[in-house]
Amino acid sequence: MKSIWEKYKTEGAYDELMHSEFQPRRVSHGLCQYLNSLNKNDIDKRKIAAELAIMEMGISFTIYSDEGNIDRAWPFDIIPRIIDAREWRVIEKGLKQRLTALNCFINDVYGEQAFIKEGKIPGEIINSSKNFRKECVGMKPRHNAWANICGTDLVRDVDGVMYVLEDNLRVPSGVSYMLENRVITKRVFPELLQDTDILPIDDYPTQLHDMLSSIAYNQNHNPHVVVLTPGIYNSAYFEHAYLAQQMGAQLVEGSDLIVNDDDRVYMRTIEGLEQVDVIYRRIDDDFLDPEVFRKDSALGVRGLMRAWKAGNVALANAPGAGVADDKVVYAYVPEMIRYYLNEEPIIPNVPTYLCSNEDHLAYVLEHIAELVIKPANESGGYGMLVGPHALAKEIAAFRKVIQANPRNYIAQPTLAISTSPTLCKGRLEPRHIDLRPFILQGANTFVTAGGLTRVALKKGSLVVNSSQGGGSKDTWIINMENA
Known part of the structure; x- marks a missing residue:
């Protein structure tokens, strides 16, 4: 029987599963041994099972093209990416450190601007940022948390060091695919997951709801949380609907909400108006409120900024948080960590x-x-x-x-970003990957156990985005302490 590892080469980049040819890393030894016990027919059956599960579950994403919007099944590779829990604990600490500093910076930008005044960043970079919102100056969200949901992209270089590639602080997406990837993997490799100590990820919807509830201005009752979507034609609509359903929150569009003369937000229901306390918005700032931003927006809610500034509704992420999403500002994050936290960065930036x-x-x-x-x-x-x-x-x-x-x-x-074995035409080949963990910050800070591993399915490509031909893998954080 030919091995699935036949002709697998690890040269030129750090491989997440294989230390060298035919030598798995300690954390991936069990997976590699298991895969080697399967024949091509076994692998094909599991690949087909994954594809059927994706179709049955309706997991899709939208590609925008000149020919129109195309819904496609989510591209998923059945071979998981593995990280040792001991390494992950350091990464988790670094991600919490980073988002804390970023929120301090955003709060400062719309407040005292001490970071600018002390020459840590040129003021012109902030003033010229298209995501700096002068309308947000003077605002103070609860817990000083402007970016409540962050998706930070990590890459590993040939030296094995994990780097932050960028921070996504406006409307980060992909967490639903992280969750569904695990569900699919449980169908494909049930016996393997049962015998492996993998940290769970299924508590994310609960953590998300708890975080959103914690930023409500009125804590005297259970906050009414809704998810605001641009609608069914948005590329991430599957995720909007999925997260609303998992949290037990209503999925609404702009036309479902109204701001009354009391500067409070209400949701239209068949029983009348219900006040909304927290909006998890999946709409960019520009379209959020036609009274303040784009006048032609039909996606947002007129008066929403008034309600937010009056402290009558919490918005996640807060308007203006995107000022720290600017890739020019990214270069200054290590200095932010030193300035606001008096600490050295745990996870380094890519030289920029x-x-x-x-x-x-x-x-x-x-x-x-x-x-x-x-x-x-x-x-x-x-x-x-x-x-x-x-x-x-x-x-x-x-x-x-x-x-x-x-x-x-x-x-x-151009980093030689790490590779992971990926099923290509019945055999394993290395493909470049990154990782997007998700960090929540409100009253507390939470980091997913792993994240969305995105994979460049085209040979030699470094572009992992699904819109550019990429796919994804399940990410296993494995506890080796009892192994």
Whole structure:
């Protein structure tokens, strides 16, 4: 019988499961041994079982294209990604540290601006950020937590060190896929999960609801929490509906809510108006309130900002939190940790060049073919250039784009991000991956046990976003202390 590991090569990047050829890491030894005991027919059956489960559960995402919106089944690889719980405890501590500092920074930006006044960050970076909302100056959300839900993207370099690639603080998505990946894996490998000490993740909806309840301004009753969605045509609508259902909260659109003359938010029901205390909004700032932001928005709620500023409704994430989502601001997070917490960063940033800095710009333009260039406020892998994989004409065009608006671009070295065995046409091949854990902050701080591992399904690709042809894996945090 041919081994599923036949021809598997780990060269050129840190592999999450294999230490070297045919040598699994200690934490993944059980999984590798189990997979090696399966024949191709066994693997094919499990792959088909996963695909049927995805169709049965209706797990999908939407791709926007010139031809229209396309709903696709969620691309899932059945081979999990594994991390030792001892390493994870350090990562978890680092993620809590990072979000705490980011919330201190956002609170400061809309308050005293001490970080700016003391020269820790140029004021122009904040003033020119499209996510800085002057309407939020002077606001104080409960617990000073502006970014209540954060999805931080982590990558591991060839040296085995985990780095923060970026922070997603506006409307981070993907947690529902993390949860559903585990459900699918339980169907595919029930016997393996039963025999492995994997940290659970199914408490996330409860943790999310508890966090949302903790930020309500009125704590004299059980807060009424709703999830505000742009509607069924949004690419993350599956997640909006899923999380609302799992929390036992109503899923609403802007037209379901109204702000009355008392500056309170109410939900329309067949029995009349019901006051809403907390809104988990999955709508960008620009569309949140046509009274304040985009006048043509039909997705938000007129008067919502008035209600929020009056302390009558809590919004998660708070408007204006995206000022710290800017990839230029990302470069200053290590200094934020030192400044606000008097600590050294536990998880390092990827080295970053700011094109708004003349010296950095000169270096970037000279070495652009070696670097990854990212716009400050795009997401989903759009608008970026991966220099080593780009054509000469693409590089030339991007040079002009950067020079026309240097504030809008950063550059980072092209990391040899880690790989994980991925099922490709019946055999295992290494594919590059990242990891998006989810951090909640309200009265307390909570980190998921692992997160959404995204995988670049195209051979050699570093782009893991589902909109760019990526998929995902279940992430196992394994407790080895009793192994």
